[in-house]
Amino acid sequence: MSALVRVQDLSMRFDVSPPWLNRVLERKPRQFVHAVDGVSFEIPKGKTLALVGESGCGKSTVARLLVGLYRPSAGAMAFDGRDTREWFAAKDAQALRKRLQMIFQDPYASLNPRWKVGAIVAEPLTEQAILTDPAAIRARVAELLTLVGLNPADSAKYPHQFSGGQRQRISIARALATAPEFLVCDEPTSALDVSVQAQVLNIMKDLQQQQGLTYLFISHNLAVVRHMADQIGVMYLGRLVELADKPTLFATPHHPYTRMLLDAIPDIHLTGRSRVAVQGEVPNPLNPPTGCSFHPRCPHANARCALERPALNELKGIRVACHAVEEGRI
Amino acid sequence: MNTKNKPALLQVRELSVEFPTRHGVLKALDRVSFDIAPGEILGVVGESGAGKSLTGAALIGLLEPPGRISGGEVWFEGQRIDKLGAAAMRALRGRKIGAIFQDPLTSLNPLFTVGQQLTETIQAHLPLNAAQARDRAIDLLRQTGIPAPEARIDQYPHQFSGGMRQRVVISLALAAEPKLIVADEPTTALDVSIQAQIIQLLKRVCREHGAAVMLVTHDMGVIAETCDRVAVMYAGRVVETGPVHQVIHCPAHPYTIGLMGSIPAMDEERERLLQIDGAMPRLNAMPPGCAFHPRCSQALPRCKEAVPQLLPVGATHAACWLHHSEGRA
Amino acid sequence: MSAQPTRWQRFFASDLWYSYRRSPVAVLSSLALLICVVCAVFAPQIAPHNPLDLATLNLMDATLPPAWDAEGSRKFLLGTDGYGRDILSALFYGARISLFIGLGSVLLSVLIGVTLGLLAGFVGGRVDGFIMRVCDVMLSFPSILVALLINGVGKALFPDAGETLAFSVLILAISLTGWVQYARTVRGSTLVERNKEYVQAARVVGVGSLRIMRRHVLPNVLGPVLVLATLQVALAIITEATLSFLGVGVPPTSPSLGTLIRIGNEFLYSGQWWITIFPGLMLVLISLSVNLLGDWLRDALNPRLH
Numbered sequence: 001m002s003a004l005v006r007v008q009d010l011s012m013r014f015d016v017s018p019p020w021l022n023r024v025l026e027r028k029p030r031q032f033v034h035a036v037d038g039v040s041f042e043i044p045k046g047k048t049l050a051l052v053g054e055s056g057c058g059k060s061t062v063a064r065l066l067v068g069l070y071r072p073s074a075g076a077m078a079f080d081g082r083d084t085r086e087w088f089a090a091k092d093a094q095a096l097r098k099r100l101q102m103i104f105q106d107p108y109a110s111l112n113p114r115w116k117v118g119a120i121v122a123e124p125l126t127e128q129a130i131l132t133d134p135a136a137i138r139a140r141v142a143e144l145l146t147l148v149g150l151n152p153a154d155s156a157k158y159p160h161q162f163s164g165g166q167r168q169r170i171s172i173a174r175a176l177a178t179a180p181e182f183l184v185c186d187e188p189t190s191a192l193d194v195s196v197q198a199q200v201l202n203i204m205k206d207l208q209q210q211q212g213l214t215y216l217f218i219s220h221n222l223a224v225v226r227h228m229a230d231q232i233g234v235m236y237l238g239r240l241v242e243l244a245d246k247p248t249l250f251a252t253p254h255h256p257y258t259r260m261l262l263d264a265i266p267d268i269h270l271t272g273r274s275r276v277a278v279q280g281e282v283p284n285p286l287n288p289p290t291g292c293s294f295h296p297r298c299p300h301a302n303a304r305c306a307l308e309r310p311a312l313n314e315l316k317g318i319r320v321a322c323h324a325v326e327e328g329r330i
Numbered sequence: 331m332n333t334k335n336k337p338a339l340l341q342v343r344e345l346s347v348e349f350p351t352r353h354g355v356l357k358a359l360d361r362v363s364f365d366i367a368p369g370e371i372l373g374v375v376g377e378s379g380a381g382k383s384l385t386g387a388a389l390i391g392l393l394e395p396p397g398r399i400s401g402g403e404v405w406f407e408g409q410r411i412d413k414l415g416a417a418a419m420r421a422l423r424g425r426k427i428g429a430i431f432q433d434p435l436t437s438l439n440p441l442f443t444v445g446q447q448l449t450e451t452i453q454a455h456l457p458l459n460a461a462q463a464r465d466r467a468i469d470l471l472r473q474t475g476i477p478a479p480e481a482r483i484d485q486y487p488h489q490f491s492g493g494m495r496q497r498v499v500i501s502l503a504l505a506a507e508p509k510l511i512v513a514d515e516p517t518t519a520l521d522v523s524i525q526a527q528i529i530q531l532l533k534r535v536c537r538e539h540g541a542a543v544m545l546v547t548h549d550m551g552v553i554a555e556t557c558d559r560v561a562v563m564y565a566g567r568v569v570e571t572g573p574v575h576q577v578i579h580c581p582a583h584p585y586t587i588g589l590m591g592s593i594p595a596m597d598e599e600r601e602r603l604l605q606i607d608g609a610m611p612r613l614n615a616m617p618p619g620c621a622f623h624p625r626c627s628q629a630l631p632r633c634k635e636a637v638p639q640l641l642p643v644g645a646t647h648a649a650c651w652l653h654h655s656e657g658r659a
Numbered sequence: 660m661s662a663q664p665t666r667w668q669r670f671f672a673s674d675l676w677y678s679y680r681r682s683p684v685a686v687l688s689s690l691a692l693l694i695c696v697v698c699a700v701f702a703p704q705i706a707p708h709n710p711l712d713l714a715t716l717n718l719m720d721a722t723l724p725p726a727w728d729a730e731g732s733r734k735f736l737l738g739t740d741g742y743g744r745d746i747l748s749a750l751f752y753g754a755r756i757s758l759f760i761g762l763g764s765v766l767l768s769v770l771i772g773v774t775l776g777l778l779a780g781f782v783g784g785r786v787d788g789f790i791m792r793v794c795d796v797m798l799s800f801p802s803i804l805v806a807l808l809i810n811g812v813g814k815a816l817f818p819d820a821g822e823t824l825a826f827s828v829l830i831l832a833i834s835l836t837g838w839v840q841y842a843r844t845v846r847g848s849t850l851v852e853r854n855k856e857y858v859q860a861a862r863v864v865g866v867g868s869l870r871i872m873r874r875h876v877l878p879n880v881l882g883p884v885l886v887l888a889t890l891q892v893a894l895a896i897i898t899e900a901t902l903s904f905l906g907v908g909v910p911p912t913s914p915s916l917g918t919l920i921r922i923g924n925e926f927l928y929s930g931q932w933w934i935t936i937f938p939g940l941m942l943v944l945i946s947l948s949v950n951l952l953g954d955w956l957r958d959a960l961n962p963r964l965h
Contacts, residue, residue, distance in 0.1 A: 054521035067863045097865040110856035114878040124864045163609050164378075174860070193377035193548060198592030198603035205602065220522055227594040227603065250596075264526040265596055266551025268578065281493050281524060352677055 003042035004182060004214050005066070010075035012036040012061050016286070033285050035061040037238040038075070040312065043231075045181070048208070048215040050229035052222060052261070056285050058238040059218045063186045066216065067102045068093075079182070094128050101175040105187040107167035111159040117170055118155030121145065124177040144173040148203055165196030172203065176211075184216045189224060201227060222265055226250060234258045237285060237293040244318035254320045256298045256330070292323065300324040337408070338365040339542050340389070340510055345402035345412070347381075347388050349613075356613040358384050360566045361402065363640065366510065371536065371543040373553035373574070376563035379610050382546045385563070386512045388412075389544070390427055391419040407509065425455040428503035428541070432515040434495035437502075438487040444471075444498050445483035448505055455506035470501040473535055475527075493524035500532060504539055511536065514546045529556050550593055554578055562586050565611055565621035567637075572646025582648035584626045620651065628652055678959040685955040688948035695945050699758045702751035707736070710744035710752060711913065717743050722931050738933040740922060746933060749919055750941050756915040757945070760830055761896035765888050767834035768895075772841025773877075773884060779842065780849025781872050787846070794839045802836035803901060809835060810907050825910050833898050837891055841884055848880035882960055889953035893946035900942055916942045 017023060017030040036058045043049045051059040064070050066077060068088040077084045079096060087096045101124070104110040111120055121141045125131045131140060142152035148169040159167055168188060175183055185204070189197040201224065207213060219225050225232060232249045234242040234257060242255040253259045280297035283289055289296050295305040302323070310321040324330045347359040359381045366372045374382045387393050389404060391414070404412040411422060423429070431437050439447060448467035452458060458466065464483070471479035474497040487495055496516060503511050516532065517525040533556055536543050545557060553560050554574060561571040562583065570583040581587045591604025608625040611617055617624050623633035632651045643653040670676060679685050698705065709715060720743035724731045731738060737746040779790040797805075806829075813828035852858065853876065861871050896916075902908035903917030904924075911918065916938045923935025 054523060064859075069859055069862055094865055097863070102860065102863045104856040104860065106856055110860055112857040112875055112879070115875075123861065123866070127861075127864050127866050165609065171860075178864075194550070195377060195589060195592045195606045196609065198605045199607070201594075202602050202605055221594075222522075223594040223596050226596065226599070260523060262596075264523045266526070266529070266549070266555045267596075268551045268554045268593060269595060269597060281491050282521065352674075 002045065004045040004080060005043040005216070006078040007042070007062075007066070008040045008076045008078075010036055010039045010062065010065060010077060011073050012058070012065055012070060013073040031286055034238050034288070035285070036065065036072075039233075039235070039238075039240045040075075041231075041233055041240065041243055043182075043214055043216060045214055046208070046212045047230040048217050048228055049231045049233060050217040050219060050225040051233045051235055052219055052225050053235035054220060054261075054282055056237065056282055057235040059235050060186055061238075062235075063102065063184045063216065063218050067100060067184050068097070098124075098128055098130070098178045099180050100182040100184065101178065101180040102184045102186065103168075103171050103175050103188045105190055107164045107171065107191060108159075110171050111167055113159055115158075116155065117145075117157055117159065117162075120159070120170065121155065121174045121177055124174065128178060130178060140177070141173075144176055145170075147176065147207070148173045149199075163196070164192050165199060168192060168196075168200050169203065172200075172207075176207070179211075180213075182214045182216070184218075186218045187220070188217075190219065190221065197224070204228070222261060234261065237283070237288055239293060239321065240312060240319075241294065241321050242319065243312070244320075248318055254315070254318065254325050254330075255294075255322050256300055256324070257294050260297075292321075298324075300330050302329075338405075339368045339370075339407060340366040340544070341403075341405040342385075342389070343403045343405070345385070345388060345404060346400045347384055347393065347397055348400040349397045351396075351614075353614055357400075357616070358397065358566050358613060359388065360637075362563075362566075362568050363402075364561050364568060364571055366542050366544060368509065369537070369540050369542055370559065371533070371545060371557045373557035373560040374544060374546045374563060375548065375550060375553050375560055377548055377610060379565070379612075380563040381566040382548075382563050383514050384566075386429075386514050386544060386546050390423055390429055390512055391416075392429075424451060424508070425506045426509050428506070428508035428511040430496075430499055430503045430511060430513040430516045432518055434492060434499050434519065435487075437499045438495060440487050443484050443486055444490070448483070448498075448502060451502055451505045467501070467505070470504060471498070473538070474498070474501045474504075475531055476501075492520055493527060496520060496524075496528055497531065500528075500535065504535060504541065507539060508541055510542045510544065512544045512546070515548070516545070517552060518547065518549065525552070532556065550578070550589070562589070565616065566613070567621060567649065568640055569622065569650070570646055570648045571640065576645040580644065580646075582643040582646055582653055583622075583650045584628055584652070585622045586648075588625075620649075675959055679955075682955055682959075684951050685959075688951040688955075691944060692948040692952060695754055695941070695948070696758065698751045699755040702748075702755045706745075706748035706751045707734075708745040708748040710749045719743070722926065722934070724931070725933050737937050738931075740919075740934045741926065746937050749914065750916075750937060753914055753916040753919050753938060754941055754945065756909060756913055757896045757899060757917070757942070760826065760833065760899045760909070760915070761892050763826075763830045764833035764837065764895045764899075765892050767830060768837040768891065769841055769884060769888055771834065772838035773845050773881075775838070776842035776845025777849055777872050777877065777880070780846040781853055781868065781876065790842065791846070794842055797836070797839050800836075802833075802898060805836045806832040806898060806902055807905075807907060808832075810902065822910055822913060829899065829902070829908060832902075833895050836898070837895065840887055840891070844883050844887060845880050848883065849876055852876045852879050886953055886957040886960060889949060889956055893949040893953075896942070896949075897946055 012035045014033045014035055016033050018028045022028055053059050065072050118141050121144055122137050125137055131137045141155050145152050189200050217228050229246055231245050233240050236257050242258045253262055291307045292305045292310050295301040304323050310323050312319045312321045343363050344361040349356045349358055376382045399412055449463040452463040452466055468479045476482055476497055517528050557574050560574050560577050561568050564585050570586045588606040606625050619635050620633040620638055623629040630651050638649040638651050640647045640649045720739050721741055723735050723739045725738040726733050726736045735745045775790050779787040809832035861875055900917030903915050904921045909915045919938035920935050926934045
């Protein structure tokens with residue numbers, strides 16, 4: 001299966017330097033945050049890649065880079081074989097935008113409170129001139145709302161009349177308006193209650209099966225990711241530390257951070273599995289550790305880890321960026 | 331409901347909270363009852379709008395007007411506290427009952443150092459002088475795992491990270507040796523790995539200080555790891571309560587069953603998650619009888635007519651007509 | 660399936676209307692304002708006399724006291740001024756001019772301020788910096804001085820200006836002192852809304868920046884502008900009155916309330932108080948009701964106060 005989305009050495013650097021005057025007067029240096037630092041992965045058509053990590057790991061930035069909200073500082077992204085950086089700036093950018101869409105995390109901020117639901121869902125259609133006849137647009141909106149389990153009559157209401165879960169469904173309906181092939185989902189259920197989350201995740205899985213959608217699913221919740229993903233990438237401070245298919249990642253996690261994340265998940269069913277104590281906190285992204293960014297918290301770190309950044313190596317079909325794994329120490 | 335032989339530390343009986351609005355009086359809590367034994371960790375779990383945070387707020391006297399307690403009694407250490415005046419409640423808060431809130435950023439005053447806030451609380455409730463209070467503060471910080479507490483005690487909240495701040499908040503809550511701590515979603519705003527650390531910390535220091543905890547959260551995983559007993563709330567009512575093991579592995583109430591089924595599990599895979607259709611009813615549109623019956627796959631005719639009481643079912647207590655002979659008419 | 664409620668039904672069921680009904684201040688001040696506006700708009704129809712028509716004036720009627728006074732006449736309910744103009748009618752016509760200038764300058768201020776604020780907040784960077792510095796500069800000048808300056812320049816440039824031009828210059832002068840508040844408020848709100856996910860969703864779809872500003876962000880930042888505009892109307896009317904009082908406002912042929920106050924001031928010491936007091940009271944009534952209404956609106960639109 002050829003990859004629909006291919007990302008190579010993607011990097012995004014934000015300039016968070018103090019203002020020019022401060023830099024001159026106080027001799028402060030320019031400061032950069034490498035929100036995304038050399039990330040590479042592929043997503044085959046019809047599959048789901050999940051990116052997991054804690055706050056500040058750059059997964060949301062990767063999502064925004066893929067849909068064109070940011071322009072990368074370095075690296076390449078390709079959609080269906082064509083470089084997206086060039087495509088977004090080209091005249092036929094709308095052809096690309098039609099094929100990929102995004103679902104956001106906050107159900108309360110992702111819908112314009114002053115617009116009716118019908119207008120919100122129809123916006124991609126009207127903006128990209130896919131449909132121009134008002135009756136056709138209304139029909140399509142009704143079809144989309146029914147698809148996500150809402151009533152077509154809801155198109156005359158305002159977002160504040162709906163609950164969080166229903167709003168997220170409206171977001172999904174809007175994302176599907178142009179019949180995209182690729183959906184980037186940035187923590188779509190993190191702000192929802194557990195039972196509502198179940199509804200939304202079920203809808204997303206059903207839609208993927210019905211329409212052959214490809215998902216990039218961002219989350220910090222490994223249990224949700226386990227339910228949704230085919231392949232999982234673990235990110236830490238902007239770097240991809242492990243990339244594996246789901247069964248392998250959960251059965252035999254290699255990178256120490258992945259193991260730590262899995263251990264940190266609360267043991268709901270009280271299976272009494274053994275856990276390694278978790279140490280430390282995510283360091284300040286303005287001042288990341290040298291070498292491997294995880295080494296201050298890693299129980300297996302040695303001298304090399306503090307000096308040399310590990311490369312993402314292939315190992316029996318998975319990719320891990322860890323000196324200890326490469327050297328066979330763990 | 332008290333399974334230990336010690337007298338209960340906190341007894342909540344038929345607590346009701348109302349909000350008078352222009353559309354009528356909304357009943358946010360409806361005859362909520364539970365006990366907490368000394369040193370026990372009780373989890374109160376429910377989804378948004380279930381009323382769990384309100385319960386915590388009502389207990390410590392921090393209900394925001396126009397909300398008010400409209401019925402029921404709250405007994406703490408044998409003394410009735412729901413009708414106490416503001417001054418008496420203030421003396422109780424901090425000394426006997428501590429609180430931990432969700433957002434560590436706003437729980438600490440950004441203008442004062444951590445040390446100043448700790449010593450202020452300590453001296454307000456304990457007869458210690460400034461030097462003794464400072465020593466106690468340093469000791470508390472050390473207990474909650476803050477490295478180099480002698481140096482960090484003079485730092486401001488913004489100089490701590492999120493997880494560290496929450497540890498400071500826990501120190502603050504424990505400062506006056508309270509008997510009960512009300513923790514409202516203490517780990518929700520934190521990263522997963524920090525969450526695990528804070529949960530362990532909370533359990534450990536509460537056991538060490540002998541404080542009971544009322545842990546309010548929507549996260550069943552946190553409950554499973556931390557609590558001895560759990561109360562499940564739905565639409566302002568307690569629908570099930572019992573020891574954590576029992577409620578998680580053999581829930582009796584259909585809502586609890588649905589809740590446990592919708593949580594994606596780490597140990598087994600399912601094609602589809604168990605889904606409870608519909609949503610929790612809004613306070614101004616509560617269905618008659620059992621609040622869950624419109625969404626319940628096993629609803630009986632009785633469920634529409636009368637609100638079920640919390641009665642023993644096996645090892646737990648559940649408020650459900652399915653389990654009581656009256657329902658099987 | 661019940662029909663969707665109409666716009667009016669939704670409005671009357673809303674919290675805003677409820678808050679209005681329950682606030683005696685809001686109801687009274689809006690009624691007072693309504694009366695003033697009606698008098699002003701329909702002045703030619705309902706004023707007992709036309710004070711602008713010199714042909715109808717009779718010097719014999721000059722400086723008559725109000726009707727309830729012994730020497731007053733029923734024909735002139737509130738008395739007359741030095742030229743025999745009926746004070747009551749002059750009030751109506753004066754209010755007309757004052758309200759016209761007040762509302763006109765606020766509209767222009769809102770237009771300039773909201774546009775610049777949106778641009779500054781949305782585009783950011785140097786554009787934002789530049790616009791904010793312009794705001795700072797504008798704020799360091801007292802508004803009366805700016806108005807005097809622009810007025811003076813306008814009169815110097817067009818010495819034979821007709822009435823319309825004089826009004827336009829006056830409106831421009833007052834609006835140029837008032838737009839800064841709107842720009843700052845809107846910029847703040849725009850900065851917040853710009854980062855919200857519905858704006859990002861629109862970008863993902865490919866909506867251009869201008870369209871996003873106009874169709875997505877603008878409706879969400881107008882709330883505080885409404886409150887500010889209401890309060891600024893009073894300020895604009897008083898500024899105009901001040902300018903007219905100083906003699907540099909409206910042309911003397913169309914006296915506004917400020918002009919009337921100035922003219923009447925000279926008679927104050929002769930004991931003919933009605934010529935200045937009644938226009939003054941009218942000005943106070945308009946400004947006070949607009950201010951009270953604006954205060955109520957600000958609290959009613961603030962969701963946290965409920």
